[in-house]
Amino acid sequence: MRHLLTSSFCLALCACSAAPSSPSFPCDAAGLSGIETLICQTPELAQLDTQLERVYAAAVAESKESDILPAYQRGWIKGRNDCWKSDDPQGCVRESYRTRISELQAQYQLLPASASADFLCGGGNEPLSVSFYPSLIPTAQVSFRQQSSLMFQQPAASGSRYQGQNESYWEHHGEASLVWGFGAEPLTCVQAQP
Numbered sequence: 001m002r003h004l005l006t007s008s009f010c011l012a013l014c015a016c017s018a019a020p021s022s023p024s025f026p027c028d029a030a031g032l033s034g035i036e037t038l039i040c041q042t043p044e045l046a047q048l049d050t051q052l053e054r055v056y057a058a059a060v061a062e063s064k065e066s067d068i069l070p071a072y073q074r075g076w077i078k079g080r081n082d083c084w085k086s087d088d089p090q091g092c093v094r095e096s097y098r099t100r101i102s103e104l105q106a107q108y109q110l111l112p113a114s115a116s117a118d119f120l121c122g123g124g125n126e127p128l129s130v131s132f133y134p135s136l137i138p139t140a141q142v143s144f145r146q147q148s149s150l151m152f153q154q155p156a157a158s159g160s161r162y163q164g165q166n167e168s169y170w171e172h173h174g175e176a177s178l179v180w181g182f183g184a185e186p187l188t189c190v191q192a193q194p
Contacts, residue, residue: 021047023040024049025049033081033084034084035083035084036081038089052101056073056104058110059110062108062109080093080100083096098137099137101135102136102138103139106139106150107141111133113131116130117130118130118191119176119178119189119190120192121176121188121189127144128142128144128178128189130176137153138153139152139153139162140162144178149164149165149180159171167180175191
């Protein structure tokens with residue numbers, strides 16, 4: 001009897017761990033896109049979809065612009081669904097989720113910053129502030145000239161490198177190089193004294 005109970009427990013445990021992940025939307029709904037069908041069929045993508053649902057709900061709770069965030073999310077879903085055009089739709093969807101989760105985690109400070117630093121740029125006249133977040137893809141929130149840019153960590157041979165839409169930040173041994181805007185010349189920034 002004891003052996004039978006142990007075997008039954010092991011079977012139940014295996015069945016639970018092998019249970020497929022399900023996304024935040026019903027997989028049996030009519031009219032699913034090809035990408036939504038792919039998400040339903042791929043446990044990793046289904047798990048990322050569920051994670052994004054939780055992160056998005058937390059961002060909505062933190063947001064002061066309740067009408068803008070849903071519009072951006074609808075735009076993101078449209079972009080995610082365009083992954084059918086990619087040579088690697090599954091990889092495209094995976095990176096789309098990872099980027100969106102990381103963006104929301106940092107933008108709405110759903111995670112505490114792991115570090116922050118202040119610099120003076122362009123001969124010491126212009127302040128630069130950077131906060132780093134341990135999101136799914138490590139991110140930096142960079143503030144300069146009364147504007148802010150969310151940047152994602154990039155591979156670097158040395159130091160830390162982050163890339164935004166038209167901005168980049170690279171730091172090495174207390175000195176930073178900042179490009180702020182399309183075609184802008186790099187600025188040298190030195191760490192501000194506490």
